[in-house]
Amino acid sequence: MSIRGRGTRWGGVVVSAVLGCLVMGGTAGATEAGRFEAFIASDAHSERAAGSAFAADASMPPDCGQRQVDRRVDTEILLMPRFAGAAAAPTEGAWMERWAVTRCGDTRQVNLHFTVARGEITVDVAIPGETAADPGQQLGVMQALAPYARDALGGCADFAVVDSRLSSLPAGSIPAQGSEDPIAWSESWSVAGCGAARRFLIRFQPGEARSLVRITPQ
Numbered sequence: 001m002s003i004r005g006r007g008t009r010w011g012g013v014v015v016s017a018v019l020g021c022l023v024m025g026g027t028a029g030a031t032e033a034g035r036f037e038a039f040i041a042s043d044a045h046s047e048r049a050a051g052s053a054f055a056a057d058a059s060m061p062p063d064c065g066q067r068q069v070d071r072r073v074d075t076e077i078l079l080m081p082r083f084a085g086a087a088a089a090p091t092e093g094a095w096m097e098r099w100a101v102t103r104c105g106d107t108r109q110v111n112l113h114f115t116v117a118r119g120e121i122t123v124d125v126a127i128p129g130e131t132a133a134d135p136g137q138q139l140g141v142m143q144a145l146a147p148y149a150r151d152a153l154g155g156c157a158d159f160a161v162v163d164s165r166l167s168s169l170p171a172g173s174i175p176a177q178g179s180e181d182p183i184a185w186s187e188s189w190s191v192a193g194c195g196a197a198r199r200f201l202i203r204f205q206p207g208e209a210r211s212l213v214r215i216t217p218q
Contacts, residue, residue: 036081039089040097046072049123053099053110056125060162061192064103073098073109081116091119096126108163129164131187133204141189141202141213148215149191152198159193167201188218 039045050069057067074097081093094115101108111126113135127138142161149159167186186203203214 032080032082035083036090040075042088049097049112050099052112052123053101056110056112057101057103057108060128060160067101067103070100070102070107073100089119089121090116092116127161127164127189130166131164132166132185133187137204137212144213145189145200145215148200148217149198152217153191153193153196156194156196159191161189162192163190164188
């Protein structure tokens with residue numbers, strides 16, 4: 001399992017600054033990073049995260065009676081978790097975890113978004129697969145994609161994104177939305193519902209005021 005901090009991709013400038021302190025050898029930051037690594041490796045958190053990944057996969061089409069959680073693929077820090085005193089769990093922070101779930105012979109990546117505020121940990125299910133979009137960008141794409149998906153699936157209103165694959169991605173991290181030098185990239189999103197499935201090419205264009213994504217049926 002790997003823990004990465006890709007602030008420019010997931011968390012913007014604030015996280016980049018925090019991670020910069022770690023690279024430069026900040027003692028407090030290094031301590032927090034070590035405690036976080038121990039926390040996510042703990043049996044209590046691993047069981048909770050694996051259970052969340054299993055439940056999230058169960059809600060995605062197609063139905064499959066043979067499923068198992070294989071492993072946590074990696075972890076990406078959005079906001080470096082902080083710990084109060086001797087607390088074993090973080091009191092503040094945010095991160096993403098990718099889990100591999102095998103279902104009926106295929107392996108799918110389930111993405112979980114964890115946030116902690118005042119010691120309360122919540123988990124939300126993000127778009128599955130390889131997507132490099134941050135949670136805000138994912139929500140924007142889902143809103144824009146909905147009418148295209150309903151039309152492509154014959155009017156089906158009960159559909160879900162079941163996979164995402166990177167189609168093109170520049171070398172290095174993706175600059176935060178609104179940066180002076182935005183970089184576009186493309187992903188292929190698969191949607192399924194009502195017994196049908198379709199794919200869409202999503203071109204992300206961060207920094208553009210009018211249109212942040214371009215959607216093309218495949």
